[in-house]
Amino acid sequence: MLKNFLGSITRNATSLAGTALALASIILIVSLFFIQQMGFEGGPYLGILTFLILPMLAIVGLIMIPIGNLMWRRKVRKTPEGENVPALPVFDLNNEHTRKWTLIFVAITVVNVVILSGATYTGIHYMESTEFCGLACHSVMHPEHTAHALGPHSRVSCAGCHIGPGADWFVKSKLDGAWQLVSVNLGLYPKPIPTPLHDLRPARDTCEQCHWPTKFVGDRLKVIKHYRDDEANTELTTALLLKVGGVNLTESHGIHWHVDPEHEIRYRSDETREEIYEVEFTAADGTLKHYADRRAPEEGGMWRTMDCVDCHNRPAHNYQSPGNEVDRAIAQGLIDRSLPFVKRESMRVIQEQYPSHEDARAVMSAELTSFYAENYPDVASSQADAIGAAATALGDIYAANVFPGMEIWWDTYLNHIGHTQSAGCERCHTRRMRTEDREQIDSDCETCHVVLAEEEENPQILSVLSGE
Ligand code: HEC
Ligand code: HEC
Ligand code: HEC
Ligand code: HEC
Ligand code: HEC
Structure with missing residues (x-):
């Protein structure tokens, strides 16, 4: 029977090629799998090769075997009685000619394997880039x-x-x-x-390869500059002492308390995760607290265990709000604050929808120039360079945050850090989120930060801190 089987998978060229393909793929899959089990980190795309491409080749090989057999049988049926069925050529190693060609074939195959593995390795690295x-x-x-x-x-x-x-x-x-x-x-x-x-993939396997949840300790001073939309573009300063916190020996506090590995926070929300319906917090000792929003639907939505990306949903693709971007450009001097009403005018032009980045640059530049020409002719002539630079800065901001071709506008991808660009922390930290006995998830302002100054001109606290 074994002989029959071997015969059927090697009897004709198609089946023979299929057998070789399937066998080679399977051998490669098994050896790559063992190499990875032994701890060799080939990177993500080695996995694609091992678990996707090679198995597909193996399947193609396996399908070729019966196809080859069918074709062979048809040929047998069609061959007139008495004639020999055309078979594979005879392979005789006693023949010197055959021996020579066999050696050449083996040598070329070895070289091929080396080149192919090199190419695969480079290809994998490229695909990871x-x-x-x-x-x-x-x-x-x-x-x-x-x-x-x-x-x-x-x-x-x-x-x-x-x-x-x-x-x-x-x-x-x-x-x-x-x-x-x-x-x-x-x-x-x-x-x-x-x-x-x-x-x-869960943050445990990605973010936490580089950032440890036990590494956040203490408070962090954050100073934010805003500009009013008056003629002088008055500078306003907000200073927050953010309770970044985290695990500190046996206790955890503050904002990174959520990712203490000792406990677990799960929540049910709609698909977008913007509306959170209920929150379940399991402490290290196993006690469970269940908070729910009375107005939320009883069923539906999806459960999820909270990790880094529930707050840091924009660690790499952080599209900013137009206000923050314009304020930053003014603070950096890319937009000259001495231009009258430059904050207000920048906000006016940058929030429009333009069909492309080029259009945005052209229209914003024209709008800004004509605003100064009409209202401040002196400024228009004496600070023409500054107006041009402001237009360029606005064009760059637009090109970094808005992508008309992909229908990405200012409000497409909102950041969950804080509570200004989206509900963010307030999705859970709201008065509505309560336990059965009406205990709520803290939402007073001091839970997460001390507001040292809020949109003040020259806040005293910063002069104190800088010793002026
Ligand atoms: C391969 C290592 C690596 C991975 C993976 C990684 N980070 Fe980072 N992350 C860094 C480094 C390095 C910095 C510091 C960059 C700097 O200071 O300019 C950083 C900075 C940050 C910051 C501070 C950003 C800022 O504006 O100052 C946050 C927040 C952060 N990472 C969150 C995350 C989250 C969330 C993930 C998972 C989705 C993640 N990181 C995955 C290496 C990594
Ligand atoms: C409850 C929301 C929340 C969760 C969950 C969270 N973070 Fe943060 N993280 C914050 C906030 C808020 C800040 C301060 C942001 C700022 O400085 O503007 C911060 C700051 C950071 C920073 C910069 C810290 C510094 O001291 O400069 C890093 C890095 C970071 N987080 C990484 C992580 C990683 C990794 C995880 C998952 C293990 C995580 N965070 C989970 C809210 C969170
Ligand atoms: C520091 C970690 C990190 C890196 C590096 C990173 N991403 Fe992301 N990416 C994320 C997170 C976190 C999300 C949003 C997750 C969420 O809210 O579900 C995301 C979302 C996305 C999305 C969905 C659209 C969106 O913005 O929510 C796409 C597409 C994407 N990333 C592509 C890329 C590409 C392409 C690269 C490399 C150029 C890249 N990412 C690098 C962490 C990262
Ligand atoms: C998915 C729901 C959820 C989100 C989103 C969320 N939190 Fe929380 N947070 C909780 C729960 C639950 C508690 C614990 C309430 C309790 O003590 O029972 C908590 C507690 C805290 C505490 C107190 C920790 C301590 O020291 O005991 C701080 C600070 C905090 N959160 C900050 C934030 C910040 C900042 C954000 C946004 C960047 C945020 N949280 C987003 C659910 C959430
Ligand atoms: C659950 C935590 C939490 C609570 C509660 C909370 N905040 Fe915040 N707040 C944050 C975080 C996180 C940021 C973002 C810091 C950043 O930009 O990275 C922030 C930012 C701010 C800012 C700066 C915004 C800006 O960009 O100029 C102000 C002002 C502020 N909060 C005021 C308040 C006030 C007032 C309350 C009480 C009504 C409050 N917050 C309640 C977490 C909280």
């Missing part, structure tokens, strides 16, 4: 790529957060990836790409 992820599907990922390049994680590859190391996460994320390639090419992907990502 930010250029590949950000630019391979250029127009689609352009916004994420731009925001990533401007953020604190520009040196962390896309795969570093979206796939992570190890072998177990690929199958899922890469099956999605294969579908993404198809949908990009057929133009089926949604615009804008929906957020949140429901199958992002």
Whole structure:
């Protein structure tokens, strides 16, 4: 029977090739799998090869075997009685000619294997690179790529957060990836790409490879500059003492208390995670507190365990609000504060929707120039350079945050840190979120920060701190 089986999978060229393909793929899968089990971190895309591409080749090989057999049987049936069925050529190693060619064939195969493994290795590295992820599907990922390049994680590859190391996460994320390639090419992907990502790998395996939840201790002073929309663009200062907190020996406090590995916070929300319906907090000793919003639907939505990205949902793709961006540009001197009403006028032009980055630059520049020409002719002539520079800064801001081609506008991707760009912390820290005995999740202003100054001109506290 074994002889029959071996015969049937090698009897004709197609089946023979299929057998070789399947066998080679399976041997490679098994050896790559063992190498990864032994701790070799080949990176995310080694997994795609091991668990996606090679298995597909193996399946193609297996399908070729019966096809070859069918074709062979048809040939047998068609051959007139008495004639020999055309078989494979005879392979005789006693023949010197055959021996020579066999040696050459083996040598070429070895060289091929070496070249192919080198190419695969380089290919895997390339696929892991930010250029590949950000630019391979250029127009689609352009916004994420731009925001990533401007953020604190520009040196962390896309795969570093979206796939992570190890072998177990690929199958899922890469099956999605294969579908993404198809949908990009057929133009089926949604615009804008929906957020949140429901199958992002848990932060434990990504963020926590570089940041430890036990590393946050104490308070952090944050000074924020805003500018009023008056003629003088008056500078206002907000100073917060943020209780960044975290695990400190056996206790945890403050903002990073949520990610203390000793306890768990779960919540039920709608798909967008903007509306949170109920929150369940399990303490280290197992006691459970259950908070719910009375107005929330009793059923539906989805449960999720809280981790870093429930607050840091924009660590790499941090699209800013127009107000913050204009304030930052003024604080950095990119927009000259001595231009009258420059804050108000910048806000007026930058919140419009333009069909492209080029249009935005052209129209904003024209608007700004004509505003000064009409209302402040002196300024228009004496500070023409400053007006031009302000227009350029506004164009850059627009190009970094708004992507008309992907339908990304100022309010598409909101940041959950704080409570200004979106409800953020207030999704849970609200009076409405209560236990059965009406205990609420703290929402007084001092829970998360001490507001040392709020939009003040020259706040005294900062003079005290700087010893002036
Ligand atoms: C520091 C970690 C990190 C890096 C590096 C990173 N991302 Fe993200 N990415 C995230 C997080 C977190 C989210 C949003 C998760 C959520 O809210 O569900 C996200 C969301 C996305 C989304 C969905 C749209 C959106 O903005 O919510 C896309 C597409 C994306 N990333 C592509 C990329 C590309 C392309 C790169 C490389 C150029 C990259 N990411 C690098 C962490 C990262
Ligand atoms: C490969 C290492 C690495 C990974 C993975 C990583 N980070 Fe970072 N992260 C860094 C480094 C390095 C910095 C400091 C950058 C700097 O100071 O300019 C940083 C800075 C930050 C900051 C401070 C940003 C700021 O504006 O000052 C936050 C918040 C942060 N990371 C959150 C996250 C979150 C959330 C994730 C997971 C989605 C994550 N990081 C994944 C390396 C990493
Ligand atoms: C409850 C919301 C929340 C969670 C959960 C959270 N963070 Fe933060 N994190 C914050 C806030 C708020 C700040 C301060 C932001 C600022 O400075 O503007 C911060 C600051 C940081 C910083 C900069 C800290 C510094 O001292 O400069 C890093 C890095 C960071 N977080 C990483 C993480 C990582 C990694 C996780 C998951 C293990 C995490 N965070 C979970 C809210 C959170
Ligand atoms: C998914 C719900 C949820 C979100 C979102 C959330 N928190 Fe909390 N937070 C909680 C719960 C639950 C508690 C604990 C309440 C209790 O003590 O029973 C808590 C407690 C805290 C505490 C007190 C910790 C201590 O020292 O005991 C601080 C500070 C805090 N949160 C800050 C923040 C900040 C800042 C944000 C936004 C960046 C935020 N939280 C977002 C659920 C949330
Ligand atoms: C659950 C935590 C939490 C509570 C409660 C809270 N805040 Fe905040 N607040 C934050 C965080 C986090 C930030 C963001 C800091 C940053 O920009 O990174 C912030 C930012 C601010 C800012 C600066 C905004 C800006 O960009 O200029 C002000 C002002 C402020 N809070 C005032 C208040 C006041 C007043 C209350 C009480 C009504 C309050 N907050 C309650 C967490 C909280």
